[in-house]
Amino acid sequence: MKYHWNWGIFFEQIKYGDETYLSWLISGLGWTVAVSLASWVIALLLGFAIGTVRTTPRTWLVRLGNAYVELFRNIPLLVQMFLWFFVVPEFLPRNLSLWVKQEMPAKEFVTATVCLGLFTSARIAEQVRAGIQSLPRGQRMAGLAMGLTLPQTYRYILLPMAFRIIIPPLTSEFMNVFKNSSVAFAIGVLELTFQARQMQEDSEQGIETYLAVTVLYFVCAFIANRMMAFIEKRSRVPGYIAAAK
Amino acid sequence: MAMIEIRDVSKWYGTFQVLAECTSQVEKGEVVVICGPSGSGKSTLIKCVNGLEPFQKGEILVNGIGVGAPGTNLPKLRSNVGMVFQHFELFPHMKVIENLTVGQIKVLGRSRDEALRKAHALLERVGLKDFEQKNPGELSGGQQQRVAIGRALAMDPICMLFDEPTSALDPEMIGEVLAVMQDLAREGMTMMVVTHEMGFARNVAHRVIFMDEGRIVEDATTEDFFGTPRSDRAQLFLSRILRH
Ligand SMILES: Nc1ncnc2c1ncn2[C@@H]1O[C@H](COP(=O)(O)OP(=O)(O)O)[C@@H](O)[C@H]1O
Ligand SMILES: [Mg+2]
Numbered sequence: 001m002k003y004h005w006n007w008g009i010f011f012e013q014i015k016y017g018d019e020t021y022l023s024w025l026i027s028g029l030g031w032t033v034a035v036s037l038a039s040w041v042i043a044l045l046l047g048f049a050i051g052t053v054r055t056t057p058r059t060w061l062v063r064l065g066n067a068y069v070e071l072f073r074n075i076p077l078l079v080q081m082f083l084w085f086f087v088v089p090e091f092l093p094r095n096l097s098l099w100v101k102q103e104m105p106a107k108e109f110v111t112a113t114v115c116l117g118l119f120t121s122a123r124i125a126e127q128v129r130a131g132i133q134s135l136p137r138g139q140r141m142a143g144l145a146m147g148l149t150l151p152q153t154y155r156y157i158l159l160p161m162a163f164r165i166i167i168p169p170l171t172s173e174f175m176n177v178f179k180n181s182s183v184a185f186a187i188g189v190l191e192l193t194f195q196a197r198q199m200q201e202d203s204e205q206g207i208e209t210y211l212a213v214t215v216l217y218f219v220c221a222f223i224a225n226r227m228m229a230f231i232e233k234r235s236r237v238p239g240y241i242a243a244a245k
Numbered sequence: 246m247a248m249i250e251i252r253d254v255s256k257w258y259g260t261f262q263v264l265a266e267c268t269s270q271v272e273k274g275e276v277v278v279i280c281g282p283s284g285s286g287k288s289t290l291i292k293c294v295n296g297l298e299p300f301q302k303g304e305i306l307v308n309g310i311g312v313g314a315p316g317t318n319l320p321k322l323r324s325n326v327g328m329v330f331q332h333f334e335l336f337p338h339m340k341v342i343e344n345l346t347v348g349q350i351k352v353l354g355r356s357r358d359e360a361l362r363k364a365h366a367l368l369e370r371v372g373l374k375d376f377e378q379k380n381p382g383e384l385s386g387g388q389q390q391r392v393a394i395g396r397a398l399a400m401d402p403i404c405m406l407f408d409e410p411t412s413a414l415d416p417e418m419i420g421e422v423l424a425v426m427q428d429l430a431r432e433g434m435t436m437m438v439v440t441h442e443m444g445f446a447r448n449v450a451h452r453v454i455f456m457d458e459g460r461i462v463e464d465a466t467t468e469d470f471f472g473t474p475r476s477d478r479a480q481l482f483l484s485r486i487l488r489h
Contacts, residue, residue: 141297142334146348146400147324156347160338239382240337 009205010212021199021209024164026197029216035112035181035191036220040174042117050121051128052154067126072122077115084115085187112184120177128171131162164235171228177219178199182217192216246307248273248404248435249294254303256289256459262288264300265459273402274433278446278467281456282482287439290456291406294437295326308403324352327397327405331413333389335381341368341392342377345399353400360399367395371425387418394425404435411442441486447471455479 010022018108054065083116086110089100104110135158143153185194196213247270256264263286271277279287292298294305296312296319305312310322335344345364348361349355355363368374371391373384390410397405407426411419425446430436430449440446446453446467453470455463455478463470463479470479 136332136334138332138334138437139329139336141292142328142330142336144320145295145323145326145328146396147352148348149320152351157336158353161336164338204279235338237338237382238380239384240380 002208004168005208006205007208009203009208012203015202021203024195024199025192025212025216026188028192029220030191031109031184031191032178032193032220033215035109035116035184035189038113039116039120039181040177042113043120043173043177046118046121047124048128048159050125052132052159054125054129055132055158056150062203065129069125072119073126077119077180078186080119081112081115081183081187084111108184108187108189112181112187112189116177116180116184119180119186123173123176124170127166127173128162131166133159134159134165137144162235164232167228167232167235171225171232174224174228178220178224179217246286247271247306248275248308250304250306251290251294252306253302254290254293254300254305256293256298256300256302263459264293265302265353265376267456267459267461268303268466269454269461271435271437273435275451276430276434276436276438276449277452277454278450279437279439279454279456280441280446280482285456287456290406291328291408291437291439294406295323295328297323297328315345320352321393324348324400325402325403327394327402329390329393329397329405329407329410331409333381333386333393333413335393335396337391339380340377341373341379341381341384344381344392344396348396348400363399364395367398368392370398371395372421386414390414390418390422391425394422394429398429404437405429407436407438407440409439409441411440413447428452443471443483443486455482457482 010025010139011020013020036161050065050068053061054069056062075083089097091097100107139157139161140153143157144150148156181191182193184191185197188194192213196209200209203209249271251267251269254264254267255262265288267286269277279290281287290299292310293300294307296317300313304314307322307326311317312319312322335341336347339347342361342364344436345367346357346360348358349363350357365377367372368377371394372389373395374390376384376388381392384392391392394410410426411422414422419442423442426436426438426445427449438445438450450467452464452466454461455470456475457478462476465475
């Protein structure tokens with residue numbers, strides 16, 4: 001079989017319509033970035049909250065947090081996508097269920113974002129817990145001893161240091177969120193992977209298509225990595241050696 | 246009324262009894278040294294005083310307020326009680342000056358300016374005014390511990406607790422920290438000090454408490470303690486420690 005290369009395909013028009021294939025990919029990239037960033041915000045907020053709760057002296061909160069992490073860590077992401085899309089709406093109260101199924105705007109996008117956000121939050125919660133627990137026990141005591149409340153001790157003493165310590169794993173997580181967002185195509189989000197499949201079928205230039213998509217994902221993950229590296233550099237503590245514990 | 250009143254305090258970790266019927270008191274302006282073998286419960290006892298460790302029996306009053314009592318506002322009580330740790334426990338991500346202002350601002354509600362003024366004065370006092378823009382990790386152990394004392398003093402405490410403040414220090418840095426503590430004592434600060442620095446105890450302490458296996462086995466004036474300690478345990482401990 002002889003493959004017919006055509007790198008100009010991106011600037012050609014699609015079969016039925018006057019868009020170019022490039023515009024498909026760009027719009028796919030846009031949705032990929034939107035799903036990823038929105039999920040990342042959810043993941044950070046929930047992940048820090050749940051990870052923090054898991055280090056408090058409240059046993060029932062710790063158990064609840066642990067259960068949350070286990071639940072989301074032990075089910076494949078693709079299956080979670082389908083669960084949120086097909087199963088969860090059935091178990092909502094009747095009116096809400098109808099609304100979600102028929103009227104919720106950008107239904108696929110919202111579902112994918114919630115799913116990826118919660119999935120990632122469980123992973124971040126685990127890193128946050130480990131980060132807080134790696135701090136010397138005396139740090140918490142020093143905060144409390146000066147009269148800070150427990151929430152204040154977390155806010156001003158424990159979390160700022162824990163955050164710095166877990167920047168490396170958080171960096172991988174931020175990169176993962178872009179890569180994992182490709183799973184959203186399975187429930188019909190018009191993101192990059194979805195558009196790539198569509199372009200492949202429409203243009204029959206699968207190799208160019210997937211090579212282009214590979215480059216675009218790579219660039220996303222790479223930018224994510226550089227952003228985190230910048231934050232890491234900005235928040236570095238002079239004279240502090242993390243390995244000294 | 247004593248500044249710190251410890252009455253019949255017992256504490257267990259599971260079935261292991263760390264503190265057994267401990268009773269003592271510290272008067273206003275008094276300096277009390279606590280010594281005893283490792284694992285005898287010294288740290289646990291002083292952590293009970295500001296409620297960092299809960300205890301199951303007895304009561305502790307600080308300036309008349311019950312530490313273990315249900316209605317007590319522990320953060321407020323703790324803001325009145327300065328604490329200095331063996332490993333300093335400065336906040337590594339904050340500049341030295343911020344270590345001294347964070348409590349004043351967040352706990353006492355002082356303005357930034359007022360907190361900074363106080364912090365500057367205290368850093369000057371512990372001899373570290375040139376270090377205010379450094380991070381703790383850039384300071385020596387002795388300097389860090391002096392900052393930690395300054396951090397505690399910034400809250401205008403009514404008494405101070407020290408848990409082996411010099412045991413993590415290189416020998417040449419012990420003196421600078423003890424000197425700051427000695428000045429404090431001379432100015433009339435009420436202090437409970439866990440330490441094995443017997444020179445400090447002799448010169449500065451009014452009373453010495455000796456603990457063993459969770460009990461206070463000796464509670465005597467400094468002269469009596471170094472003159473005629475009554476228990477064999479204390480005598481043995483003293484002879485070991487003074488030989489160094
Ligand atoms: N969190 C804890 N759980 C169980 N045992 C503890 C805990 N903290 C301290 N202990 C035990 O309590 C005893 C007293 O400890 P501590 O007060 O630190 O002694 P000291 O300060 O006199 O060396 C020790 O035997 C120690 O092992
Ligand atoms: Mg100790």
